[in-house]
Amino acid sequence: MTQDPTAPPLSRLAVYGFAALLAFLCGFPLLWMVLTSIKPDREILTAIPTFWTTQPTLGAYRRLFSETNFLTYFWNSIFVAGCATLLTILVATLAAYGITRFRFRGRETIAGTMLFTYMFAPIMIVVPFYILMRGAGLTNSHLGLILAYTTFSLPFSMWMLRSFFQSIPLELEEAAMIDGASRPKAVRLIIVPLALPGVIAVSIFTFIVAWNDYLFARVLIGTDNLKTLPVGIQDLYESTITDWGMVMAAGVMITIPALLFFLAVQRYLIAGWGTGGVKG
Amino acid sequence: MSDTAIQRPSTLVRVGDRVRSERVRDPRPRRIPEHWWGYVLVAPAVLMLVALILYPVAYSFWVSLHHKHAYLPIQTWAGLSNFHFFLFEDPEFWRSLKLGAIYAFGSVTLQVIVGVAAALLLNQTFIGRGFVRALALFPYMLPTIVVVILMRWIFNDSYGVLKFVLEASGLVDRAYVWFEPDNIMLTLILVSTWTFFPFVLISVLARLQTISPELYDAAKVDGAGLVARFWHVTLPQIANVLFVVVLLRFMFMFTKFDLIYLFAGAGGLGTFVRTLPIYTFVKSFGELQVGMGAALSAIMFMMLAAFAALYFRIFRRDESL
Numbered sequence: 279m280t281q282d283p284t285a286p287p288l289s290r291l292a293v294y295g296f297a298a299l300l301a302f303l304c305g306f307p308l309l310w311m312v313l314t315s316i317k318p319d320r321e322i323l324t325a326i327p328t329f330w331t332t333q334p335t336l337g338a339y340r341r342l343f344s345e346t347n348f349l350t351y352f353w354n355s356i357f358v359a360g361c362a363t364l365l366t367i368l369v370a371t372l373a374a375y376g377i378t379r380f381r382f383r384g385r386e387t388i389a390g391t392m393l394f395t396y397m398f399a400p401i402m403i404v405v406p407f408y409i410l411m412r413g414a415g416l417t418n419s420h421l422g423l424i425l426a427y428t429t430f431s432l433p434f435s436m437w438m439l440r441s442f443f444q445s446i447p448l449e450l451e452e453a454a455m456i457d458g459a460s461r462p463k464a465v466r467l468i469i470v471p472l473a474l475p476g477v478i479a480v481s482i483f484t485f486i487v488a489w490n491d492y493l494f495a496r497v498l499i500g501t502d503n504l505k506t507l508p509v510g511i512q513d514l515y516e517s518t519i520t521d522w523g524m525v526m527a528a529g530v531m532i533t534i535p536a537l538l539f540f541l542a543v544q545r546y547l548i549a550g551w552g553t554g555g556v557k558g
Numbered sequence: 559m560s561d562t563a564i565q566r567p568s569t570l571v572r573v574g575d576r577v578r579s580e581r582v583r584d585p586r587p588r589r590i591p592e593h594w595w596g597y598v599l600v601a602p603a604v605l606m607l608v609a610l611i612l613y614p615v616a617y618s619f620w621v622s623l624h625h626k627h628a629y630l631p632i633q634t635w636a637g638l639s640n641f642h643f644f645l646f647e648d649p650e651f652w653r654s655l656k657l658g659a660i661y662a663f664g665s666v667t668l669q670v671i672v673g674v675a676a677a678l679l680l681n682q683t684f685i686g687r688g689f690v691r692a693l694a695l696f697p698y699m700l701p702t703i704v705v706v707i708l709m710r711w712i713f714n715d716s717y718g719v720l721k722f723v724l725e726a727s728g729l730v731d732r733a734y735v736w737f738e739p740d741n742i743m744l745t746l747i748l749v750s751t752w753t754f755f756p757f758v759l760i761s762v763l764a765r766l767q768t769i770s771p772e773l774y775d776a777a778k779v780d781g782a783g784l785v786a787r788f789w790h791v792t793l794p795q796i797a798n799v800l801f802v803v804v805l806l807r808f809m810f811m812f813t814k815f816d817l818i819y820l821f822a823g824a825g826g827l828g829t830f831v832r833t834l835p836i837y838t839f840v841k842s843f844g845e846l847q848v849g850m851g852a853a854l855s856a857i858m859f860m861m862l863a864a865f866a867a868l869y870f871r872i873f874r875r876d877e878s879l
Contacts, residue, residue: 293679294684296675296679297686300676300693301689301690301694303752304694304752307697307709307752310711310712310719311711314711325716325722326722327717327719368602369602369603369606372599372602372603373599373600373602373603373604375599376596376598376599377596377600379596380596388604392607395607395611397809397859397863397866398611399810399815399835399858399862400813401815401835401838401855402615402813402838403611403618404839405618405621405838405852406613406615406617406621406852407610409617410610410617425606425610426610428606429611430611432603432607433607433611436603486699490701490702490703492702492703492819493815508702508820511703511707512703512820522711522717525707526707528707529703529704529707529708532701532703533704536701536704537699540699
């Protein structure tokens with residue numbers, strides 16, 4: 279820490295001033311979104327915006343749920359992101375365990391490839407991915423999306439879990455096995471509890487990748503009932519004269535899951551940073 | 559991570575104790591060569607990465623050598639003509655490069671300035687620091703679609719709160735329009751800075767917290783002021799991290815698709831921020847020329863690789879000085 283007890287009061291004041299400014303710049307837009315979503319229509323489209331509202335209403339949310347396909351999009355997003363997360367945990371955990379616990383040819387190549395794939399932005403993969411999925415008959419299906427998100431999360435998930443597994447001493451596992459535990463039992467009793475923070479972090483990153491994605495969902499999904507939130511909201515926004523209250527209500531609804539995951543992951547966020555867990 | 563091991567002492571102590579006594583009698587047994595288990599465990603992941611990332615990328619290079627339609631089964635050999643078209647005949651390609659460079663350079667510069675300043679601030683001790691830090695990370699955690707609709711509302715040219723505040727305070731001319739051809743790039747850069755600066759903030763803050771306070775004490779004893787201390791102590795310490803952050807951010811911004819596309823669209827106003835990724839999307843899924851789209855992807859890939867290589871080479875040389 280660079281706290282300086284001898285610092286003059288003026289610089290303490292400056293610190294608080296800038297801190298308030300930073301908090302305002304980051305926090306105000308969010309507050310404004312929530313406020314707009316609960317304002318009655320006549321208070322939204324005004325030349326002189328009112329900050330607070332005297333008549334908060336949930337009308338915008340009611341319209342969102344009853345007049346649009348929002349809930350369908352919402353469940354689609356939950357389903358796709360949830361499946362992608364489960365699949366990623368399964369595949370990445372197996373792979374990271376294999377890489378850290380067994381010696382075999384090509385082990386280093388696999389680790390290197392994980393980093394290499396980090397170079398590829400979604401836009402560079404989406405064209406061939408689309409052609410591939412169409413060939414496999416997986417366009418316009420959730421399975422195609424789940425595969426896309428899982429694949430995209432795999433490199434950093436494996437990378438991160440690898441570093442978690444590496445930090446667990448081999449001796450612990452061997453000790454359990456000497457004690458008569460089978461390898462699966464040793465994994466369950468020793469590795470899983472110790473690697474749990476890593477698994478949680480990976481699942482949250484994957485969920486957020488899937489929850490936020492627009493590009494793959496746009497390209498792969500055509501049917502309205504299969505759309506995920508980002509695509510559904512975009513179409514909602516473009517299709518009518520913008521109902522700002524309703525659009526902001528949708529924004530709040532999409533943000534809540536992201537916010538919950540964010541609060542849960544905060545502790546692991548820093549750990550994920552160093553290993554390239556964050557991309558975009 | 560050592561602190562995770564501490565969380566479950568009971569399991570560890572129990573198992574560990576028995577091992578120690580075991581080992582006295584029986585030295586550590588040779589591990590059975592189980593390497594094939596390694597292959598089995600890694601297989602699903604490798605299969606997915608190869609089938610769904612590496613193969614598509616290789617296939618993309620192959621497609622870029624063809625004229626190929628997005629839906630119809632039309633695929634004819636084109637050789638390098640797609641590349642020739644973009645490099646020598648297509649002004650729109652060069653324009654997208656220029657716009658992409660402006661966007662990436664502008665937004666990365668602002669992200670670094672704001673991010674480093676915020677990191678320096680959050681490295682100070684003050685009441686409410688945890689709260690401000692959590693709040694400052696939030697823009698980065700917002701789904702892109704939310705950033706877009708929220709900023710379109712705040713920057714709205716008729717009812718936007720920002721327009722109102724700026725006009726009321728006299729900072730911006732009444733005639734300033736955020737969403738018009740000449741201004742959309744700046745608007746987009748500001749929005750991008752808002753949502754992506756926390757990446758710089760976190761990376762730099764993590765490094766700042768490892769700088770030894772003695773360095774600052776020594777500098778102070780030598781009479782270095784605030785600016786001198788930043789320049790001669792802080793900056794050299796965070797140079798490595800800044801280097802990686804700038805590289806990553808530049809690559810991310812150069813290939814950014816969703817924010818730009820959602821914020822400005824592909825046509826109309828969007829043509830004034832039509833960077834290479836947007837142009838790739840337009841060629842592939844607007845004009846349905848996936849051969850051309852693949853060629854643009856390949857160009858983007860080669861540029862990124864060249865950029866990364868060049869960047870590392872310059873950095874290595876600097877480091878040896």
